[in-house]
Amino acid sequence: xxxxxxxxxxxxxxxxxxxxxxxxxxxxxxxxxxxxxxxxxxxxxxxxxxxxxxxxxxxxxxxxxxxxxxxxxxxxxxxxxxxxxxxxxxxxxxxxxxxxxxxxxxxxxxxxxxxxxxxxxxxxxxxxxxxxxxxxxxxxxxxxxxxxxxxxxxxxxxxxxxxxxxxxxxxxxxxxxxxxxxxxxxxxxxxxxxxxxxxxxxxxxxxxxxxxxxxxxxxxxxxxxxxxxxxxxxxxxxxxxxxxxxxxxxxxxxxxxxxxxxxxxxxxxxxxxxxxxxxxxxxxxxxxxxxxxxxxxxxxxxxxxxxxxxxxxxxxxxxxxxxxxxxxxxxxxxxxxxxxxxxxxxxxxxxxxxxxxxxxxxxxxxxxxxxxxxxxxxxxxxxxxxxxxxxxxxxxxxxxxxxxxxxxxxxxxxxxxxxxxxxxxxxxxxxxxxxxxxxxxxxxxxxxxxxxxxxxxxxxxxxxxxxxxxxxxxxxxxxxxxxxxxxxxxxxxxxxxxxxxx
Numbered sequence: 191x192x193x194x195x196x197x198x199x200x201x202x203x204x205x206x207x208x209x210x211x212x213x214x215x216x217x218x219x220x221x222x223x224x225x226x227x228x229x230x231x232x233x234x235x236x237x238x239x240x241x242x243x244x245x246x247x248x249x250x251x252x253x254x255x256x257x258x259x260x261x262x263x264x265x266x267x268x269x270x271x272x273x274x275x276x277x278x279x280x281x282x283x284x285x286x287x288x289x290x291x292x293x294x295x296x297x298x299x300x301x302x303x304x305x306x307x308x309x310x311x312x313x314x315x316x317x318x319x320x321x322x323x324x325x326x327x328x329x330x331x332x333x334x335x336x337x338x339x340x341x342x343x344x345x346x347x348x349x350x351x352x353x354x355x356x357x358x359x360x361x362x363x364x365x366x367x368x369x370x371x372x373x374x375x376x377x378x379x380x381x382x383x384x385x386x387x388x389x390x391x392x393x394x395x396x397x398x399x400x401x402x403x404x405x406x407x408x409x410x411x412x413x414x415x416x417x418x419x420x421x422x423x424x425x426x427x428x429x430x431x432x433x434x435x436x437x438x439x440x441x442x443x444x445x446x447x448x449x450x451x452x453x454x455x456x457x458x459x460x461x462x463x464x465x466x467x468x469x470x471x472x473x474x475x476x477x478x479x480x481x482x483x484x485x486x487x488x489x490x491x492x493x494x495x496x497x498x499x500x501x502x503x504x505x506x507x508x509x510x511x512x513x514x515x516x517x518x519x520x521x522x523x524x525x526x527x528x529x530x531x532x533x534x535x536x537x538x539x540x541x542x543x544x545x546x547x548x549x550x551x552x553x554x555x556x557x558x559x560x561x562x563x564x565x566x567x568x569x570x571x572x573x574x575x576x577x578x579x580x581x582x583x584x585x586x587x588x589x590x591x592x593x594x595x596x597x598x599x600x601x602x603x604x605x606x607x608x609x610x611x612x613x614x615x616x617x618x619x620x621x622x623x624x625x626x627x628x629x630x631x632x633x634x635x636x637x638x639x640x641x642x643x644x645x646x647x648x649x650x651x652x653x654x655x656x657x658x659x660x661x662x663x664x665x666x667x668x669x670x671x672x673x674x675x676x677x678x679x680x681x682x683x684x685x686x687x688x689x690x691x692x
Contacts, residue, residue, distance in 0.1 A: 199264065202686040208495050208635040208653055211556045212530055212684040213484065214502040216253055217265055220245050221500035222483050222490070223346075223401055223422075223466035225252055226269075226283035226300050229473045234260055235323055236481075236502070237269055237300070239280060245499040246491045250277040252302070254323065260479070260505045260526045262685040269326055270300065270317060275333065279303035279312065280346040280401055283323075284379075284471050287351075290361070291379040293318040293327075299379055300326070301363065303345040304333055311337040312344040314365070316380060334380050335365075343368050346401045346422075349379070350471065352443045362443065364402040364419070369395040371402050371421065373445050386445020388419065392452045393435050396426020401466040404441065405478055410511045410520075416449070417441040418510070418519065420458060422466045424487060429462035429615040429650075431488035438510070438517045450516060458519060460617035461597060461648035462486045463636070464503060479524060481505045484636060484649060489608035494653055495635075503649055504631055504638060511645070520644040523631060531558065533680035540663070540673040542572070547662035549578075550678065554659055558679040559630040561663070563671060565590045565621060570667030576632050577602065577652060578660035584652050586630060586639050587664070593620045595646055597639060603654030617646050625674075631681075 202217055209215065219242050226237030233256040240253030252270035255263045270278045281302030289295055298319045305312050313333035317326045338344060346366045352375075353359045363374040363382060370389030374382040389399065401422040408415045420436040427433020436456050439448040450456075458467060465487070469480035484501045485493070493499060506521040535552050542548055555577070563572055565588055573587015573596075585598040598614045599605070605612030621627075621642060629640040639648040661678065665671040 199687040199690055202265065202688055204683055204686070206496055207656070209498075210501050210633045210635060212261065212527070212681060213504060213633055213636060214255065214263055214686070215500070216240060216498050217688065218497045219243065219499070220247055221253065221498070222247065222485065223280045224468045224481055224483060224502060225280050225302070227468050228283040228285060228298065228471040230285050230296070230298060231322055232258060233322065234258075234470060235283065236263070237283065238502070240268065242268065245495070245497070249307070250279055250305070252278050252300070256323070259529070260524050261529060262687070264687040264689065266324065266689050269323065270302065273328070275313070275315065276304040276306040279305045280466070282348045282468070282471070284349050284351065286379065290377060291318070294320040298323050301347045301349045301379065303347065305345070310342065313337045314347050314363075314382075329380065331380060335374065335382050341367050343398050348403050348468070350404060354443055360443070362404070364404045366399045366402055366421070369399050371399065371419065371446070375444065388437075388446045388448070392448055393421070393437060394423050394426050394455050397424030397432065399423060401468065403467065403469055403480070404446065405469055406441070407478055407508070407510045409517055410509055412512065416510055416517050417446060419446050420467055427462075428457055428460045428617065430610050430613070431462060431486040432465045434458040434464055434467045434482060436519055456518070458521070459647045459649050460595070461615050461639075461650040463651045464647070464649040469508070478508045479505055480508060482649070484651060488610050492607040493651065494604050494607055501636070513645070518645065521647050522640060522644045523629065523638075527558075527631075530681040530684060531679040532682050535678045537676045538674060540676060542663055542665045542671040542673060544665050544667055544669065547575070547664040549660060549662045552661055552678045554680050555632070555634045555656065556681040556683070557632040557661070558681055559628065559632065559661070560675070560677040561628045561673065562675040563626045563628070563673050565624055565626045566669050566671065567591065568667070569665055569669040569671055572626070572665045572671050574628065574630065575662040575664060576630070576637060577654040577658045578662055579658035580655060582654045582658040583662075584637055584650070584654070586628065586637065586648070588626050593618055595619045595641060595648070597637065597648045597650050599650055599652050602652035603658065605653070615648060615650065617648070619646050
């Protein structure tokens with residue numbers, strides 16, 4: 191089937207309670223980590239950890255979907271099934287532009303982990319496709335990296351092409367192993383040699399490391415660049431449970447070196463539901479685009495959805511900026527999402543009175559909100575409440591006396607399925623110019639917040655009633671607050687097309 195015929199394909203109905211309207215979800219059953227993300231032939235490929243027989247984790251497959259625009263998606267048949275070597279755990283995909291592996295011109299090559307359920311051994315393997323990812327052949331020489339002795343967690347290969355100049359490039363694999371990342375190099379994607387390691391006390395080590403990613407980015411406003419190594423951490427994230435940390439430094443084609451001390455811990459997101467982030471290989475125009483599994487291993491098996499369980503975040507563009515503390519990651523929602531905008535309401539030069547919220551006559555389960563708020567240090571709290579109604583609300587705001595950003599989902603709706611769900615998530619932050627800029631995306635069961643150009647982000651699931659659709663601007667304390675700009679866009683539903691045979 192040709193993806194340009196999407197408009198003639200049946201769309202996935204999105205009318206179930208809590209079913210996201212513009213976040214990727216599987217048609218049914220369980221999903222977790224994004225995998226194999228690569229751009230080729232005009233299509234963004236999203237593979238993902240998938241169990242097609244239940245809404246809880248089970249023997250892992252690679253599900254598959256493609257998109258022309260990062261907004262509307264076509265579901266495709268399962269790409270990789272478990273076999274005698276084990277379940278199909280997380281990994282990555284690349285286009286072998288130079289046919290280094292000999293699989294064929296422009297072959298799409300998936301590099302993934304086999305997990306043997308009988309002994310928990312993990313090894314790395316390869317599969318390839320020569321028809322734009324529609325059908326796959328597993329390499330007959332698998333595994334290409336066998337299970338090493340004395341390493342229990344050995345998984346999630348992220349592969350990239352490292353251009354050493356003078357046509358001396360090679361493939362690089364980043365692989366999670368306990369609380370470290372191991373690096374391997376290869377000329378051909380099948381013969382791998384260990385080349386270095388990183389970790390062993392750097393960053394957060396409260397949980398097992400998983401799902402690494404490695405990429406180079408320019409530092410905004412300079413002629414410099416840095417390498418970024420991102421790592422999923424199974425426990426100990428700022429909001430509790432699993433989360434995504436990152437390191438900034440250098441990479442020499444063999445191994446990564448952090449430019450920060452061991453004790454520096456940098457988090458990509460301060461909400462509870464941003465895990466296993468992965469970026470697209472070969473994205474056009476030099477963009478570095480990624481998304482994450484919008485869930486948390488604390489309660490992922492218990493969230494109150496019905497025929498499916500799990501979703502992805504919106505795609506984001508990532509960059510680097512220089513701050514007083516050092517080079518830091520920023521994230522912004524991809525511009526392609528603006529095609530979902532419908533109604534537009536805007537207010538300028540509002541003055542918020544303490545304890546008397548501004549409640550515009552705008553409601554919705556799917557909204558995009560842009561706000562600029564002048565934050566006097568004498569205010570207690572200031573911010574925006576969304577999905578308000580019947581005693582429910584999710585509050586996003588700032589407490590200037592303690593320089594604390596927060597997302598409060600203690601009254602966001604259903605939360606009694608896990609004791610750690612209905613909590614407040616925080617991050618320390620001080621706006622350089624006293625102006626708080628919030629860019630928010632609200633869906634039927636989530637809120638994503640980008641603060642001051644994406645220097646801080648929060649990603650949180652929420653499960654309110656359908657009737658809870660109000661918005662409020664609020665300030666608490668004894669100080670009035672000035673709001674130069676406040677905008678609310680209604681968002682239409684994205685299209686998720688089902689696969690049909692030719």
